[in-house]
Amino acid sequence: xxxxxxxxxxxxxxxxxxxxxxxxxxxxxxxxxxxxxxxxxxxxxxxxxxxxxxxxxxxxxxxxxxxxxxxxxxxxxxxxxxxxxxxxxxxxxxxxxxxxxxxxxxxxxxxxxxxxxxxxxxxxxxxxxxxxxxxxxxxxxxxxxxxxxxxxxxxxxxxxxxxxxxxxxxxxxxxxxxxxxxxxxxxxxxxxxxxxxxxxxxxxxxxxxxxxxxxxxxxxxxxxxxxxxxxxxxxxxxxxxxxxxxxxxxxxxxxxxxxxxxxxxxxxxxxxxxx
Amino acid sequence: xxxxxxxxxxxxxxxxxxxxxxxxxxxxxxxxxxxxxxxxxxxxxxxxxxxxxxxxxxxxxxxxxxxxxxxxxxxxxxxxxxxxxxxxxxxxxxxxxxxxxxxxxxxxxxxxxxxxxxxxxxxxxxxxxxxxxxxxxxxxxxxxxxxxxxxxxxxxxxxxxxxxxxxxxxxxxxxxxxxxxxxx
Ligand SMILES: [Fe+2]
Numbered sequence: 001x002x003x004x005x006x007x008x009x010x011x012x013x014x015x016x017x018x019x020x021x022x023x024x025x026x027x028x029x030x031x032x033x034x035x036x037x038x039x040x041x042x043x044x045x046x047x048x049x050x051x052x053x054x055x056x057x058x059x060x061x062x063x064x065x066x067x068x069x070x071x072x073x074x075x076x077x078x079x080x081x082x083x084x085x086x087x088x089x090x091x092x093x094x095x096x097x098x099x100x101x102x103x104x105x106x107x108x109x110x111x112x113x114x115x116x117x118x119x120x121x122x123x124x125x126x127x128x129x130x131x132x133x134x135x136x137x138x139x140x141x142x143x144x145x146x147x148x149x150x151x152x153x154x155x156x157x158x159x160x161x162x163x164x165x166x167x168x169x170x171x172x173x174x175x176x177x178x179x180x181x182x183x184x185x186x187x188x189x190x191x192x193x194x195x196x197x198x199x200x201x202x203x204x205x206x207x208x209x210x211x212x213x214x215x216x217x218x219x220x221x222x223x224x225x226x227x228x229x230x231x232x233x234x235x236x237x238x239x240x241x242x243x244x245x246x247x248x249x250x251x252x253x254x255x256x257x258x259x260x261x262x263x264x265x266x267x268x269x270x271x272x273x274x275x
Numbered sequence: 276x277x278x279x280x281x282x283x284x285x286x287x288x289x290x291x292x293x294x295x296x297x298x299x300x301x302x303x304x305x306x307x308x309x310x311x312x313x314x315x316x317x318x319x320x321x322x323x324x325x326x327x328x329x330x331x332x333x334x335x336x337x338x339x340x341x342x343x344x345x346x347x348x349x350x351x352x353x354x355x356x357x358x359x360x361x362x363x364x365x366x367x368x369x370x371x372x373x374x375x376x377x378x379x380x381x382x383x384x385x386x387x388x389x390x391x392x393x394x395x396x397x398x399x400x401x402x403x404x405x406x407x408x409x410x411x412x413x414x415x416x417x418x419x420x421x422x423x424x425x426x427x428x429x430x431x432x433x434x435x436x437x438x439x440x441x442x443x444x445x446x447x448x449x450x451x452x453x454x455x456x457x458x459x
Contacts, residue, residue, distance in 0.1 A: 050278045052396040059284075061394030064319035065445050069425075071399075071455035074417050078378035079334050080387050080400075080456070084357035087344030120276045120458055129347075133292030141288040159292045161347075195286060197293065203332045204456040206389050208398055210283040227396050228281045236280045261279045262458025 022060070022185035024221060030058045031226045038229035049230045058223035060184050076204050081265040083199045083206075086129040086163060096162040098132075098174040099155075106156035108137025108175035110251040113211070113239065116168040119200055120262030124168025131197040132172060134158045139178030139192075148180050173251060179218055191218035191225060198258060205260040212238045213254070276458070282397035287326055289391075290361055294328075297349040299360035301331075301372040308336055311438040312403070312431070313369040316362050316392070319446030323366025327392035329443070330359045331370055331403075338376030338384065374405060374439075383411035383418070385429075390443055390453075400454040403441045404430045417454075425452050 034056070038049060054066040099106055117125040135141050135158060138150035142157055160172050177192045193210040200206070212225065219225055219234075228234045236259075245253020285293075302309050316327040333356050334340050346355040360368045375384040385404040404412060412418055418426050428451045431441040444451050 051281050054396050065394035067453050071453050073455050076456050082340050085342045085344050089344045090347035143288050143291050203387050208285050233281050258280045259277045
């Protein structure tokens with residue numbers, strides 16, 4: 001982590017001019033229109049949209065930040081068929097516990113979050129880097145320009161890292177993050193979430209996403225979550241409460257598995273062995 | 276195939292979490308082969324984006340794909356091939372790296388790039404090619420499939436001092452070519 005200074009924090013609350021006047025009703029109506037159009041395409045035999053729309057105007061900041069031309073489809077070449085290697089030189093095992101980074105216990109609900117990282121063929125992604133970052137229990141990030149008037153917690157930074165096991169498992173101990181307001185529109189609130197960063201066996205599988213908690217009442221209102229137009233796909237970002245992960249008199253437990261896109265390298269290796 | 280988990284925007288608050296010491300220094304500036312790869316990330320109005328994050332992944336200067344740990348805790352000697360850089364308040368990024376070599380004889384050397392930003396819903400993949408080997412560039416399957424005005428968005432400019440200059444435009448007439456891959 002770099003120290004917090006003017007060089008490395010970013011402006012969290014810049015909005016496209018005029019956007020602040022949008023009401024939740026207006027944003028929700030736009031989301032509903034896009035979702036209905038998608039449902040009609042699906043009913044007519046269109047493909048399942050497993051990823052968010054890049055062009056999703058209800059998230060105001062996306063308007064000038066989405067490519068307008070189609071992604072160019074290409075076969076990955078050598079370097080793209082590999083991922084960087086990470087090891088215990090890079091990540092200390094204590095970095096997977098976000099509750100022990102300071103002198104005292106952070107405030108809030110202690111949780112465990114665990115699951116497997118798999119590729120599109122269902123195979124575990126082994127010994128690969130998983131990074132997370134999140135708000136504290138009050139919905140506040142350690143970030144100079146996070147101006148939400150909720151308390152910072154001197155015992156919680158909200159950054160963790162780990163390496164997956166040989167079976168693709170990761171596990172973090174942390175604090176359940178709070179929801180927080182943002183300036184997309186009037187009275188805009190993000191559902192509670194943990195940001196995840198993942199690598200696969202191929203660089204093409206690189207993923208940045210957000211994990212959510214079951215039953216969040218803010219799901220329907222959030223243009224970031226709703227930029228995924230397909231309900232099944234949206235559900236894939238929601239962890240499951242798992243009492244087998246919950247530990248006696250210590251922490252409640254959540255299970256969340258992550259599936260990356262298919263590995264082209266291992267496909268090719270399999271083709272090679274078939275020959 | 277299992278459907279992939281959806282991506283989501285990196286959001287505004289990665290600045291205290293993803294950057295780390297020497298993240299963009301794949302080699303030290305004192306390395307005899309050190310080259311600066313730099314440029315600016317722009318939005319559709321031509322304004323720099325102050326909250327984007329780039330990652331690069333590349334072979335070494337001989338074209339070898341490196342599989343060594345140590346990207347997050349750099350020892351100053353091990354070339355790992357991977358780096359990360361959050362742009363500054365003017366949307367500018369700088370990596371210190373090596374010129375990538377061709378991974379096969381006659382192929383055009385390039386660096387794989389992932390672009391992330393607040394307001395960008397999902398990661399974007401692209402490539403930045405070295406400008407020198409005209410024959411290899413002309414024969415490159417990706418570049419050959421693109422019209423000239425699109426093709427040049429993927430080729431860096433070699434500056435007089437040896438630096439590589441390469442800008443990213445998320446939208447607009449000079450929009451960078453972004454890639455999708457099989458299985459995605
Ligand atoms: Fe967030």
